[in-house]
Amino acid sequence: MLHTPLLADLATDLPQAVRLQRLVAHLRERFHCGAVALLQLEEDHLRPVAVEGLVREALGRRFAVSQHPRLAAILARTDVTWFHHDSTLPDPYDGLLDTLVGEPLPVHDCMGIRLSVDGQPWGVLTLDALQTGTFGDDARAALADCRVLAEAAVRISRLEREVQALRTAPPLRGVDDERTPRAGDADMEIVGQSEPLMRLLHELDVVAGSDLPVLLLGETGVGKELFARRLHRQSPRAARPLVHVNCAALPESLAESELFGHVRGAFSGAVADRPGRFEAAEGGTLFLDEVGELPLAVQAKLLRTLQNGEIQRLGADRPRRVNVRVIAATNRNLREQVTGGAFRADLYHRLSVYPVPIPPLRDRGNDVLLIAGRFLELNRARLGLRSLRLSGPAQEALRRYPWPGNIRELEHVVSRAALKALSRGVSRADIVTLEPALLDLDADAVHTPAAPPDAPAQSAGPRAALPAAPTGPLREAVDACQRTSITTALAQHGGNWAQAARALEVDASNLHKLARRLGIK
Incomplete structure (x- = not known):
């Protein structure tokens, strides 16, 4: 039977x-x-x-x-x-x-x-x-x-x-699958089963086989580095280095040297030739995290590298050829920075050949429980507990919280709650249950999904509140609703009109016309 x-x-x-x-x-x-x-x-x-x-x-x-x-x-x-x-x-x-x-x-x-x-x-x-x-x-x-x-x-x-x-791999590429983890992969695992995440992973696996620059867009804490690592791991460059550069942590005076290197005597303290991050990533991938923080002078040199495949060390007379794929990430609206003059328009277009919005945690349904499970087990082992789990009300609290800090905030919430429980005298030999009070979440900050937990998300960002009931003509109410929907979609997709049009399920040219009529453009 x-x-x-x-x-x-x-x-x-x-x-x-x-x-x-x-x-x-x-x-x-x-x-x-x-x-x-x-x-x-x-x-x-x-x-x-x-x-x-x-x-x-x-x-x-x-x-x-x-x-x-x-x-x-x-x-x-x-x-x-x-x-x-x-x-x-x-x-x-x-x-x-x-x-x-x-x-x-x-x-x-x-x-x-x-x-x-x-x-x-x-x-x-x-x-x-x-x-x-x-x-x-x-x-x-x-x-x-x-x-x-x-x-x-x-x-x-x-x-x-x-x-x-094999169907999606580029020619001559070996099969690089998730069933054979490499050392360190466990700590960088993407956890979840929601429809928005599955669609994103499929999209990343398709684009991984190309050498196109990819711009990862998402709120703080969504795990942009994890997705950059997956792109590299699934690419033909997987056997070569993945070099991570936190652009926000680069001092302006040293940013150019860090990225492109320098020769001896290029500046005070340059006592020897030094390769930069581009040369360190030769044959592999350079991940520019928080790329919107790069100084304008460095942006110009980065643009030339993307255009010509060449770098020039600070103080050197001749350029060098490099073979590097660039993945960039930002939590900022680069279009707004371009408009304000803080980011070069030509560099923005070079980096955003393939923009990828990463959905926030609040739009990933029950993934919040799976990710919480990962952090629960890590804290159980770290604190030497017999068992660490969530109560039913605590699970519901996690589902309903909007997670402005995304996965990073969830990790801190679980770790803090486990420590609080232990500090209140629970025995390590008992099953420790985390209740909502221990999670210390803002009870007023409630996110109510517009669809069941694992239903496909319609956007990659927070949903806009419905406008107040109209008191004027119907046309004005319709215009206000359309204006809100368009501006929200643009904000969610980093100002990318094509992505916003797909999210709103309208033709891109019609969206531009409507935006002009509504005064958005």
């Missing part, structure tokens, strides 16, 4: 997430257990890819193998690992079961099995039941039989990702 639906799923063209979610749902039904989780091994931690019976934020957690002895024991064996009901080993899912939210797992049955693909450990499949005796000899034998089907499901999903990568 179990194998029939699983075999049918293997033969059906399903999205990866759907196939794996159906797998754990089938297993939970078959074994009559409380929770099933499929976790993928990445470096030294296990990442949940599909869960059934656990709270939603569990998908955002990353379980360090060294900190979870039950998971380590499952990984260490090739056959089914079963834990006796009086085992003293801590359970990684304490407080995370849907049916026992915030409560420790009582005496229960737990078993798991390691999954392998191409002879290498891929991850683990875990099952938890609240009733002892659920996983007897027959159940353990059945799980051993299921391993082949589970491994087939993850292998098919991996092959589908490889095929998709």
